[in-house]
Amino acid sequence: MSGPVKRRDFLKMMGVGGVSGTLAGCDLPSTVTLEEGKEDVVSYFMPEEYVIPGVGVWYASTCMQCDAGCGIQGRIREGRFLKVEGNPGSPINKGKVCQMGQSTVQAHYNPDRITQPMMREGGSLKAVTWEQAYSALTQNLNKAGNKIAWFSGTVSGHQSTLISNYLDAVGATVDANKSHFTHEVVNAAIWQAVNKDMLGDSLPELHIDKASLILSFGADFLGTWISPVHFAGKWADFRSPETGDGRGTLIQVESKMTLTGGNADLWVPAKSGSEGAIALGLANYVLAKSPGAGESLSSEQKSLISSYSLEKVATIAATSEDYIKRIGDALIKRSPSLVLAGASVEGHEHGYDAVAAVMLLNMVLGNIGKTIKPANTSPFPQLQTKPGNTRDLIEFTAAAKAKKFDVVFFSGANPLFTAPDSLALQDALDNVGFKVAVSTFPDETTMQADLVLPLSSYAEDWGTHVPAYQGDRNVISVQQPLMNNLHSDTKGLGDILLDLLKAKQPDQYNTFKDYYAYLQDAIKTLRGSSEIKNAEAGDKQFWNKALQTGLIEVKDQKPTFASNFLSNDVKINLPEEKADSAYPYQLVPSARLGLYDGRHANLPWLQESPDQISKVVWDSWAEIHPRTANNIGVKHGDIVEIASKSGTIRLHAYVIKGVHPDTIAVPLGQGHEEYGRYAKGIGVNPLKILEAKTDSKTGELAMYATRVKATATAAGKKDALVRLGGSDIQMGRKLVVTIPAEVLKRTEGA
Numbered sequence: 001m002s003g004p005v006k007r008r009d010f011l012k013m014m015g016v017g018g019v020s021g022t023l024a025g026c027d028l029p030s031t032v033t034l035e036e037g038k039e040d041v042v043s044y045f046m047p048e049e050y051v052i053p054g055v056g057v058w059y060a061s062t063c064m065q066c067d068a069g070c071g072i073q074g075r076i077r078e079g080r081f082l083k084v085e086g087n088p089g090s091p092i093n094k095g096k097v098c099q100m101g102q103s104t105v106q107a108h109y110n111p112d113r114i115t116q117p118m119m120r121e122g123g124s125l126k127a128v129t130w131e132q133a134y135s136a137l138t139q140n141l142n143k144a145g146n147k148i149a150w151f152s153g154t155v156s157g158h159q160s161t162l163i164s165n166y167l168d169a170v171g172a173t174v175d176a177n178k179s180h181f182t183h184e185v186v187n188a189a190i191w192q193a194v195n196k197d198m199l200g201d202s203l204p205e206l207h208i209d210k211a212s213l214i215l216s217f218g219a220d221f222l223g224t225w226i227s228p229v230h231f232a233g234k235w236a237d238f239r240s241p242e243t244g245d246g247r248g249t250l251i252q253v254e255s256k257m258t259l260t261g262g263n264a265d266l267w268v269p270a271k272s273g274s275e276g277a278i279a280l281g282l283a284n285y286v287l288a289k290s291p292g293a294g295e296s297l298s299s300e301q302k303s304l305i306s307s308y309s310l311e312k313v314a315t316i317a318a319t320s321e322d323y324i325k326r327i328g329d330a331l332i333k334r335s336p337s338l339v340l341a342g343a344s345v346e347g348h349e350h351g352y353d354a355v356a357a358v359m360l361l362n363m364v365l366g367n368i369g370k371t372i373k374p375a376n377t378s379p380f381p382q383l384q385t386k387p388g389n390t391r392d393l394i395e396f397t398a399a400a401k402a403k404k405f406d407v408v409f410f411s412g413a414n415p416l417f418t419a420p421d422s423l424a425l426q427d428a429l430d431n432v433g434f435k436v437a438v439s440t441f442p443d444e445t446t447m448q449a450d451l452v453l454p455l456s457s458y459a460e461d462w463g464t465h466v467p468a469y470q471g472d473r474n475v476i477s478v479q480q481p482l483m484n485n486l487h488s489d490t491k492g493l494g495d496i497l498l499d500l501l502k503a504k505q506p507d508q509y510n511t512f513k514d515y516y517a518y519l520q521d522a523i524k525t526l527r528g529s530s531e532i533k534n535a536e537a538g539d540k541q542f543w544n545k546a547l548q549t550g551l552i553e554v555k556d557q558k559p560t561f562a563s564n565f566l567s568n569d570v571k572i573n574l575p576e577e578k579a580d581s582a583y584p585y586q587l588v589p590s591a592r593l594g595l596y597d598g599r600h601a602n603l604p605w606l607q608e609s610p611d612q613i614s615k616v617v618w619d620s621w622a623e624i625h626p627r628t629a630n631n632i633g634v635k636h637g638d639i640v641e642i643a644s645k646s647g648t649i650r651l652h653a654y655v656i657k658g659v660h661p662d663t664i665a666v667p668l669g670q671g672h673e674e675y676g677r678y679a680k681g682i683g684v685n686p687l688k689i690l691e692a693k694t695d696s697k698t699g700e701l702a703m704y705a706t707r708v709k710a711t712a713t714a715a716g717k718k719d720a721l722v723r724l725g726g727s728d729i730q731m732g733r734k735l736v737v738t739i740p741a742e743v744l745k746r747t748e749g750a
C-alpha cells in the first residue's frame with residue numbers, strides 16, 4: 001500500500017494495533033488485487049481451474065452458526081456448495097461439527113434470503129438499488145454526526161476491527177459513550193466475569209477429559225454452553241476407560257433436564273437459583289470430611305461456608321439431603337473433579353454470587369491448576385472476541401430511549417426478537433432516527449429497519465475469527481467463500497464496512513479494492529508479527545496456507561492465574577429468593593442445540609430435528625412436572641396459560657419428570673412474528689414475558705428470575721403436539737434390560 005498513512009494508523013487499520021509482541025520492520029505490504037493474486041489463491045474464485053465435473057473439492061472455512069468458531073470444510077462440486085464437515089486441523093472441533101453447523105447449507109440456499117437493498121417508503125420496505133441505498137445512508141449519517149451506534153452479536157477478527165475503526169472514524173466514541181453493543185441471549189457472561197475476578201482469566205481451559213468427576217450446575221456443555229463441539233470431544237475421552245483415568249462420572253444438578261443432564265450418571269432436580277447454596281453446602285461437607293483442606297481460605301470464606309449446613313441447603317434447593325451427601329462423598333472420592341456453572345446459575349439477581357460460590361467449591365476441591373488451567377488468549381487486542389451478553393441490550397435500550405443515537409446499524413443480532421417486552425425496546429427504537437439492518441434474513445429487527453442492506457451468506461463471505469474459547473492451540477480462524485454469491489446484489493459484511501470507511505477516510509481505505517484485498521494485506525501484516533507461528537514462508541505461501549488450512553497459528557499466550565485466588569475475597573451474598581404465592585413457579589427459558597436462541601428457526605432441518613429431551617418438533621411446549629401438572633389440572637398435550645407480571649403465553653403442556661416441580665421450562669427459539677416461511681407464526685417466545693430483573697453485580701438480564709402462574713385453558717391452539725420418538729416406555733420390548741438393585745446384590749454379592 002502506498003500513500004500518506006502513518007505506521008500506527010496502518011496497524012490499527014489492519015487489526016494489529018496495540019500488539020504486545022513486535023512487528024517485523026517489513027515494508028507496508030502492497031495490495032494484491034483479485035486479478036493479481038489469482039494464480040495463488042486456493043479458493044473457489046477461479047473455478048475454471050479447479051472444477052472437475054462430478055468430483056467434489058473441499059475448502060476450509062469457519063462456522064458462523066454460533067460463536068464457538070469451529071473450523072469447517074465445505075464440499076463444492078461444479079461450483080455449488082453442498083456439504084459441511086468439521087476441519088480436522090481445528091483445535092476447537094477437531095473434525096467434528098454439530099447439527100447447526102451442518103445446516104449452513106440450508107441457510108445458504110434458504111428461499112427467504114434478502115436479495116436486494118430495501119428502503120422504507122410509506123410505511124413498508126421497497127426494493128432499491130445499492131446507489132439509492134448508499135445515498136440515503138450518507139444523507140442520514142451526515143445528519144447524525146457522531147450519534148451513531150453499531151449493535152451486533154458476538155464479533156471478532158477483522159470485521160470487529162473495521163466496526164471499531166468506523167465508529168472511531170465518525171467520532172462515535174469521542175464522548176466515552178459506548179457505541180458498539182454486542183448482544184447474545186445464550187452466553188456465559190457471568191461465568192467469565194467471575195473467573196476474571198477470582199482467577200484473573202475469564203475463560204480458563206476446562207480439562208473435562210482429565211476429571212474423574214464432573215459436577216455440573218446446569219452447564220449444558222454438550223448442547224449450548226461456550227464451545228459444545230469442543231467439549232463433546234473432551235467428553236468422549238472423559239467417558240473412555242482407555243484415555244481417561246477410568247470412566248468419568250457426571251452429576252448434573254439443574255431445574256430442567258438439558259442434553260448434558262440427559263447423559264448424566266446422576267441427575268438431581270434442584271430449584272434454579274439454589275445452586276450457589278448447594279455449592280457452599282458441598283464445600284462445607286468436603287471441608288468437614290477432609291482435615292487440612294481449605295487452609296488458605298480467608299476467615300470470611302470459612303465463616304460463609306460453615307453457615308451452609310446440608311439440612312439448610314436441602315431446604316433451599318427443595319431437594320433431598322441424601323442426594324447432596326452422595327454428591328459430597330463422590331467429590332471426596334473422585335479427584336480431580338471439575339465443577340461447572342451454566343445459565344440456570346447465572347440467570348438470577350445474585351447470579352454472580354452463585355457462580356462465585358461454585359468457583360469457591362472448585363478451589364476447596366483443589367481443582368484449580370488440575371482441571372481448570374490458564375487458557376490461550378489472543379495477543380492481538382483488536383482481533384479479540386467482543387462477547388455478546390444481555391447487559392449491552394439493556395444499556396442500548398436505555399441509551400436509545402434517551403435519544404443518544406440518530407443512526408444505528410444492526411448486524412448478527414435480532415434484539416426485537418430476543419428482548420423481553422418489559423424492556424420496551426420497541427418504544428426505545430422509535431427514538432432512533434434511522435435504523436440500518438445489515439442482514440441475510442427478514443427477521444423482526446430487519447423488518448422494522450428504515451434501510452436494509454442485503455448481506456451475503458457466511459458461506460459466500462470472507463473474514464477472520466478469534467474464538468473466545470481457543471481449545472488446545474492458539475489460532476485465528478479464517479473464513480473464505482465456499483461459492484460465489486448466489487444473489488448478485490448481496491454484499492459481505494467486510495465489504496459494507498469498507499464502503500463506510502472509504503466514505504469517511506478515503507485516504508486510508510480507498511487503496512483497497514474490496515474486503516478480499518484488505519484481508520490479504522491484513523494477513524500479510526499479521527505475518528510480520530513475532531506472535532505468529534510458521535511465518536518463515538513468503539507472503540503468498542503464508543496466505544495460501546491460511547486458506548488451505550483455514551487457520552493462522554498464533555504462539556501460545558497463557559496467563560498465570562492470580563496467585564492469591566484461594567484467599568482472593570470476592571464477596572458472596574446469596575439471599576434466598578422470596579416465594580410469591582400469586583406466581584408460584586419459576587420460568588426457565590431454556591436454550592437448546594438446534595433452534596438455539598431462535599436464529600435457526602428458519603431452517604427446516606433444525607425445526608424437524610427433535611428436541612433432545614422431549615422429542616417435539618415444529619412447536620413450543622411447557623415442560624411441567626407431573627405433580628405440578630396435577631396441581632394445575634392439566635394433562636399432557638393440554639393447553640396451559642403461563643402468565644408473568646409482564647405477559648402471557650399459551651402453549652401445550654408437556655408433562656415430564658425431568659423438570660423440578662417448582663419450574664416451568666419453555667424452550668427458546670419459536671414465536672417469530674417475521675423471519676420467513678419456516679419460522680413465522682410457529683410456537684411462542686418465552687423471552688417476551690420475562691421481567692426486566694438484572695444480576696446485582698454485572699447488570700446482566702436475570703433470565704431465570706421471572707416467576708409465573710399457570711392455568712389450564714380451553715383458549716389457544718388445539719392442534720396436536722408433534723413428537724418423534726413415540727413413547728418413553730419400552731412396551732415390553734426389552735430394548736434396555738434392567739435388573740433391580742436387590743437382585744443384583746443377591747446374585748453378584750455386591
Ligand code: SF4
Nearest residue numbers: 063065066070098101
Ligand atoms: S458449535 Fe456447531 S454451530 Fe457452533 S461453531 Fe461449532 S459447529 Fe458451528
